[in-house]
Amino acid sequence: MAPVTRFAPSPTGFLHIGGARTALFNRLYARRFGGSFRLRIEDTDRERSTPEAIEAILEGLTWLGLDWDGDVVFQSARAERHREVANTLLSKGLAYRCYATPEELAEMRALARAEGRPPGYDGRWRDRDPAEAPTDRPAAIRFKAPREGEQVIEDLVQGSVTVANRQLDDMVILRSDGSPTYMLSVVVDDHDMGITHVIRGDDHLTNAFRQRQLYQAMDWPVPHFAHLPLIHGPDGAKMSKRHGAIGIDAYREQGYLPAALRNYLLRLGWGHGDDEIISDADAQQWFDVADVGKNPARFDFAKLDNLNAHYLREMDDQALVALLLARIEQSSGSAATPEQVRRLTAGMTGLKPRAKRLDDLAQSAQVYLAERPLDYGSDALKLLSPDAKALLAGLRPLLEASGWEREELESLVRRYAEEILSPSVKLGKVAQPLRAALTASKVSPPIFEVMEIFGRAECLARLDECLSN
């Protein structure tokens, strides 16, 4: 049977990196075995779910290239069905009304803890005569969980995990306001959607035991479970905003490529021999959730950067320029001129190997965007000493008479430095001031490549402006 997986985020915040990996693994698993990958928004939480968060999740997934099959299911729209199941359980005697107050509940927990028992509901309304029910407040519906025996889950990642039923209390499935709880909703939705493999974060492992009880009570087939270890921050502690628990949109803003993120996330907790750069096609062919490691992985930006640099270099120049232009327009508020686009496109080869992310690429791309008069900073000025300017002044007539192809320019300047000036003067002695004069910077792509792209007229004009200052 082809697997059906799903990603089921709750829209209470942005799509974070852990969620993205969960979605990736679900999708990969479904693709690998010819199944389908569904998306369900768990928006049963009253106030905390926001339309903005839903939007951020859908956008984030789409941007990452993690498209889903079929329509998005909104859990909130299925509340009626959830209630129906709760009532079925009630009529089967597998659920009951509970009138315990929040204060009572807190006491129970404190007491249990003090006595060294697992904290939880003590079952005080479990077998109570309904005639004793108070009339002044509504009841919540609790699941009548089995007290004896144990729950065994053959988790695809965690292996066989067992918990005694006595560790599990009677969970609320319908709140006193009549709204279904998450615990009920997931089970009903996963069942109704025909989900065969529940692949999700490790933090849900203990929920799986309770959910299993529910499946059994309804006499539904229990899906396969796979609980993925969580992603930790670089210091081993829980991901915090400081180190990566930022929205996926923040990665996008910093200039990470979807392909790089996919590759990086895939290698977090999973490996395929010595392979590091893994194409989507290979990932789809190789990935199996059963091969995911059980230990939590730390997030490492240095490795992500390295991977991103790789995908950046592999990317088509035109596509990269388009991304860059959008970014530049957004920050400067104005569109690039055709001449700037021409320079940028021509300069891509030299720019690409120098960048890790789109943000630093945009930074170094300034070389091709800046217009005269150039704004010389202290770094450039340092290279433009009177002596250096004198060298450049001597070079000017030679440049004017030269062809304008990069190799020709290079050999010209080399000859100027080593033969005309002195054998001890290296190319760099002239090339560095030249770079400073033409780009107002001390670093740039190879200066002769830059010169070729700018063209003779522009270069001479820049040189003149620089020398006349």
Next chain:
RNA sequence: GUCCCCAUCGUCUAGAGGCCUAGGACGCCAGCCUUUCACGUUGGUAACACGGGUUCGAAUCCCGUUGGGGACGCCA
């Protein structure tokens, strides 16, 4: 506190009893390349948490210790 899970270089991992003198990648260090910065390239640094077993033989199996993580809501 109760329950569950985990443990190989700094990080991500390969490793399913002899192929391990523990492999790869990122990072870091050094050399080469070089007009700057990068790219590239060559080499180097660095790990089986600890203690007991089992076995002819253990990174691999078992137990314990320590250290991490997760879950214990009328949140999801």
